[in-house]
Amino acid sequence: MSSLFSGQQLDYVFFFYGLAFLLLAAICAVMHQTSVRRLPWGWLGLFGLLHGINEWLDMAALSFPDNIVFTVVRLLFMATSFACLLEFGRAGLSALGEKALGRWIYLPLLACAACGGGFDGASGLNAVTRYAFGLIGGLWTAWTLVCDSRQEVTVRRPLLVAALGMACYALATGFVVPQTSFFPASVVNQASFLAWTGIPIQFVRGCLAILITAAIWQYQQRLCKQDVFAEIGRESKSPYGFQLAISILTILVIGKVFVEWAGYSAEQTDRSHIVMMARTAAAGVNPGRVLNLTPVASNVNHPDYIRLCEQLAQMRAVDVEIRGLYLMRQHGQDFVCVAASATDGYVGHVDMSTALRERSKELRSVFTTCQAPPVGEYRYKSGSVLCGFAPIVEPTTGQTVAVLEIDVDAVKWHRSQSRYRLVLIGMVLLTAITAIVFFVARQRIWERAERLAISEHRLADAQHTAQIGSWTYDLQTNRITWSEEMFQIHGRDPKLGAPSFTATQDFFSPGEWAKLQEALDNAIHTGTGCELEFSITRPDGDVRQIIAKARAKRGANGDVLQLVGTTQDITDRKRAASALRVSQTKYETLYDSSADAIMLLTPEEGFISGNPATMALFRFRDEQDFTSHTPVSLSPEYQPDGVPSSTKAQEMMAIAIQKGSHFFEWKHRRTDGSEFPATVLLTRISSSKFGYVWRCAVSRS
Numbered sequence: 158m159s160s161l162f163s164g165q166q167l168d169y170v171f172f173f174y175g176l177a178f179l180l181l182a183a184i185c186a187v188m189h190q191t192s193v194r195r196l197p198w199g200w201l202g203l204f205g206l207l208h209g210i211n212e213w214l215d216m217a218a219l220s221f222p223d224n225i226v227f228t229v230v231r232l233l234f235m236a237t238s239f240a241c242l243l244e245f246g247r248a249g250l251s252a253l254g255e256k257a258l259g260r261w262i263y264l265p266l267l268a269c270a271a272c273g274g275g276f277d278g279a280s281g282l283n284a285v286t287r288y289a290f291g292l293i294g295g296l297w298t299a300w301t302l303v304c305d306s307r308q309e310v311t312v313r314r315p316l317l318v319a320a321l322g323m324a325c326y327a328l329a330t331g332f333v334v335p336q337t338s339f340f341p342a343s344v345v346n347q348a349s350f351l352a353w354t355g356i357p358i359q360f361v362r363g364c365l366a367i368l369i370t371a372a373i374w375q376y377q378q379r380l381c382k383q384d385v386f387a388e389i390g391r392e393s394k395s396p397y398g399f400q401l402a403i404s405i406l407t408i409l410v411i412g413k414v415f416v417e418w419a420g421y422s423a424e425q426t427d428r429s430h431i432v433m434m435a436r437t438a439a440a441g442v443n444p445g446r447v448l449n450l451t452p453v454a455s456n457v458n459h460p461d462y463i464r465l466c467e468q469l470a471q472m473r474a475v476d477v478e479i480r481g482l483y484l485m486r487q488h489g490q491d492f493v494c495v496a497a498s499a500t501d502g503y504v505g506h507v508d509m510s511t512a513l514r515e516r517s518k519e520l521r522s523v524f525t526t527c528q529a530p531p532v533g534e535y536r537y538k539s540g541s542v543l544c545g546f547a548p549i550v551e552p553t554t555g556q557t558v559a560v561l562e563i564d565v566d567a568v569k570w571h572r573s574q575s576r577y578r579l580v581l582i583g584m585v586l587l588t589a590i591t592a593i594v595f596f597v598a599r600q601r602i603w604e605r606a607e608r609l610a611i612s613e614h615r616l617a618d619a620q621h622t623a624q625i626g627s628w629t630y631d632l633q634t635n636r637i638t639w640s641e642e643m644f645q646i647h648g649r650d651p652k653l654g655a656p657s658f659t660a661t662q663d664f665f666s667p668g669e670w671a672k673l674q675e676a677l678d679n680a681i682h683t684g685t686g687c688e689l690e691f692s693i694t695r696p697d698g699d700v701r702q703i704i705a706k707a708r709a710k711r712g713a714n715g716d717v718l719q720l721v722g723t724t725q726d727i728t729d730r731k732r733a734a735s736a737l738r739v740s741q742t743k744y745e746t747l748y749d750s751s752a753d754a755i756m757l758l759t760p761e762e763g764f765i766s767g768n769p770a771t772m773a774l775f776r777f778r779d780e781q782d783f784t785s786h787t788p789v790s791l792s793p794e795y796q797p798d799g800v801p802s803s804t805k806a807q808e809m810m811a812i813a814i815q816k817g818s819h820f821f822e823w824k825h826r827r828t829d830g831s832e833f834p835a836t837v838l839l840t841r842i843s844s845s846k847f848g849y850v851w852r853c854a855v856s857r858s
Contacts, residue, residue: 177363186202420574
């Protein structure tokens with residue numbers, strides 16, 4: 158397992174880590190735009206975006222020499238991303254109605270993070286920032302998701318999975334930190350985790366980010382499914398989440414193969430180039446001068462030694478990546494240097510007669526086979542080098558008299574390889590971002606289509622309830638469109654589609670059609686609207702009364718291009734109004750002609766109406782004179798049983814409320830002060846204006 162993530166493999170881990178959080182940002186952006194429930198998804202999306210960028214900056218740091226500015230920029234991105242994560246947890250709890258701390262919490266956390274820089278520089282600041290913001294922010298966010306799951310009972314499982322993933326991520330990012338000199342980062346850190354498990358902690362964090370993203374996506378889809386089913390009664394499931402997951406997985410796998418293959422090919426090409434440089438340099442060395450030198454210190458003044466050193470120095474100056482060139486001869490069982498590209502006192506100088514035991518196996522192979530071995534990497538106190546070898550052959554005998562070694566700085570070479578891999582990973586990244594943008598755009602289109610379907614369904618329900626249909630008439634194409642309710646109003650099968658303008662005439666009598674045509678022609682020529690009330694005849698012979706309204710829509714040149722309007726079926730309303738008029742006529746006839754006094758009153762308003770018999774019985778001048786009196790003024794102070802009239806009136810009213818009506822005897826008093834016995838029927842009836850009124854029918858005993 159450790160070999161899978163060793164060396165240059167780590168850059169692809171950082172790429173995967175950052176891409177996972179970019180996916181999280183994309184999903185949260187979709188949820189933020191669609192306003193899913195209460196949580197502030199924008200903060201979580203911003204965390205994903207900034208943290209993904211931070212991980213890609215860490216990936217770039219593997220290929221370029223680090224400096225204080227680059228370190229500070231990465232720390233700022235990391236700290237800001239964790240602050241967004243913390244704000245999601247804090248604001249989320251507040252949005253859910255739970256107890257949440259104010260923004261003052263950032264002050265002590267910032268103070269703690271700043272103290273970390275004083276302990277161990279950038280590494281300490283990184284570690285303490287993760288403790289203060291990453292760990293707390295992740296756990297806070299996990300708790301927010303748990304609280305939301307309690308309120309979203311029907312979709313709680315995805316939220317709980319996301320909460321579990323976020324809690325694990327909080328520990329992975331906020332507890333497994335860069336190694337520092339203070340506890341616990343000196344014991345539990347990224348290096349120790351890699352040593353214990355063989356897996357970089359960045360890979361674990363990326364997998365957790367994928368889990369969180371998938372759970373939140375599932376939560377969003379279930380909510381959408383619920384909303385659509387509740388509105389229009391059908392299942393709704395977006396295919397783009399699964400398609401995006403398959404696409405990203407395919408891109409990651411193919412991208413991994415592509416980066417490794419292209420990187421390996423480039424590495425082999427560079428190694429072959431080193432061998433070729435060694436062979437080219439060896440071809441320029443005179444074997445005779447090499448044979449004239451013996452591996453003793455006194456040869457440093459030999460003209461051939463001086464000439465060979467100058468020649469090697471010139472070869473070294475050709476390429477800045479070359480660290481040194483050396484000529485080795487075999488001396489007994491050892492291999493000693495007889496010339497070098499660097500003179501005494503310069504980097505890369507090797508004293509005459511120095512034995513080179515570290516590379517004896519490769520040198521012996523060259524002397525034996527007269528073939529250059531593969532380029533190898535060797536570590537010295539002065540640094541790591543890549544060594545290429547080439548034999549120097551005596552042309553007359555064909556024997557290898559010496560070996561030329563060329564050393565290339567391994568650190569610079571590895572950085573060059575890392576930069577090339579970074580370009581390859583960048584190509585994979587652009588492909589992945591293109592896929593994400595494409596599928597997010599498709600998801601947005603799908604969601605708009607679902608919202609449009611819901612809106613159309615609501616409109617259809619509203620039109621059906623109000624019996625109002627909508628229509629359009631395109632003057633250029635002579636085409637008519639109908640809403641669903643228009644078919645209901647006209648009794649036409651929706652499968653037949655809207656009729657043509659000429660076929661519409663079948664619903665009207667000749668007179669009604671002429672009236673409609675005149676109104677429409679006037680609207681077309683003047684650009685004004687119109688409103689008509691007329692009757693139509695359905696195919697089954699049923700006659701319906703309708704009101705049609707239309708308005709004209711003009712084009713850029715001012716000409717009327719289209720008529721749009723509504724049609725409302727008012728048949729039931731007309732029938733109800735007619736029935737109400739008949740009922741009202743009957744009531745008024747009974748009310749006015751009754752020999753009994755009929756009064757309407759409310760507890761708040763008192764008398765509100767009385768019939769002619771009331772005026773005659775109590776001797777009022779008119780109804781206005783009657784309504785100016787109170788019920789108490791039409792009764793003596795005491796009833797015949799000695800009970801005050803006000804008290805007994807309340808008792809009678811209570812019985813009427815309980816039973817709905819009450820018949821009893823009562824003594825009344827006229828406006829002239831005369832009293833008379835009567836029987837009273839007190840009935841409670843509903844009123845649209847007053848809520849309810851009391852009808853008091855008084856008959857003189």
